[in-house]
Amino acid sequence: MKYLKKENALEKRIRLDEKIIRAIENLALKKGESFSLIVNKILEEYLKNNEIFPSLNEFYAEEPNLKFDFENKIKIFENDFLTVDLSPWRGKINLIVTSPPYNVGIDYNSHDDSSSYEDYLEFSRKWLTKAYDLLADDGRMCLNIPLDKNKNGLRSVYADIVTIAKEVGFKYQSTIIWNEQNISRRTAWGSWLSASAPYVIAPVETIVLLYKHQWKRKSKGTSTIEKEQFIEWTNGVWTFNGENRKKIGHPAPFPVELPRRCIKLFSFEEDTVLDPFLGSGSTLIAALEEGRQGIGVEIDSSYVELAIKRIMENFKKQIEFQI
CATH class of the missing domain: 3.40.50.150 (Vaccinia Virus protein VP39)
Incomplete structure (x- = not known):
């Protein structure tokens, strides 16, 4: 089973249906892009179309x-x-x-x-x-x-x-x-030659x-x-x-x-x-x-x-x- 890894500060594991995995792999092969990039694009498009993302208007x-x-x-x-x-x-x-x-x-x-x-x-x-x-x-x-x-x-x-x-x-x-x-400026002169x-x-x-x-x-x-x-x-x-x-x-x-x-x-x-x-x-x-x-x-x-x-x-x- 493949997992999607997000490359930002947070990392999530998502279990995908086998049929979905095959479809995404085929799409990735056609476009010459990585599996995770295709998944990100699909999710971004879905969230945008359903107005789940904050509006950028x-x-x-x-x-x-x-x-x-x-x-x-x-x-x-x-x-x-x-x-x-x-x-x-x-x-x-x-x-x-x-x-x-x-x-x-x-x-x-x-x-x-x-x-x-x-x-x-x-x-x-x-x-x-x-x-x-x-x-x-x-x-x-x-x-x-x-x-x-x-x-x-x-x-x-x-x-x-x-x-x-x-x-x-x-x-x-x-x-x-x-x-x-x-x-x-070089330093705080009040602490000249001191660890103060x-x-x-x-x-x-x-x-x-x-x-x-x-x-x-x-x-x-x-x-x-x-x-x-x-x-x-x-x-x-x-x-x-x-x-x-x-x-x-x-x-x-x-x-x-x-x-x-x-x-x-x-x-x-x-x-x-x-x-x-x-x-x-x-x-x-x-x-x-x-x-x-x-x-x-x-x-x-x-x-x-x-x-x-x-x-x-x-x-x-x-x-x-x-x-």
Whole structure:
């Protein structure tokens, strides 16, 4: 007798009728997918049709408010990711690359980055639920989050958000450590040379690799990554500097190098890449450079304008370089 094993935090054993097992095996053989994946899909479809799953309607309630459409390749929506209507892309996004707000009191203009930790985790659960819904079955996500935070109390951000992501339905693949070589303070000077209360501060962030149903892509496409890059970037420690916030004009920009590596390593040409928290536009700059379709959502109008400006300036530089 076969059993279904769920790959999330909970594991369940389910006894199936022999006739059902044979039918599922035949379906799995035809589709070239695993037995457990077929069972999950059947159950998800049944639960969805019978409205047993919580309704996702609230996540698609607001008109898109398209602010930028570059040659039908790069689109920017000025809206809240939690409510913007992205229905045309449900189940079609190949890769999500994003760095959500960290909840450490950064002044983002239109986003409260100093809510309670409980509210922050609930916010994370909501946006992760929508991101999961938008991904294709073989879609991936590169999630840039801190290891922890110490503002208003020490919190294990990485562990908590990865746990929530798995509860939402994501499967865990791996974690890249981004050594951005940036540290603001060394220790609590009141405990200098003492075991009284020293602080351990890691000058790194994480890029969590998650996926929806299966990690291996169903169909092959054209990669843009070079051999040397593949060898270097599949090493799980990436070392490059963070971005200068004053130079960019955003309180927490990440360098184009981060999404560029994620896009080249985890997607094919013409794939659709989404950044739910676009900020200064780094993800879409990299998407355009690498021949991907790009979608960005940003709630703040000033950051939307900043992203558009950076994308167009970068595109002009590309043209000039080619000439």
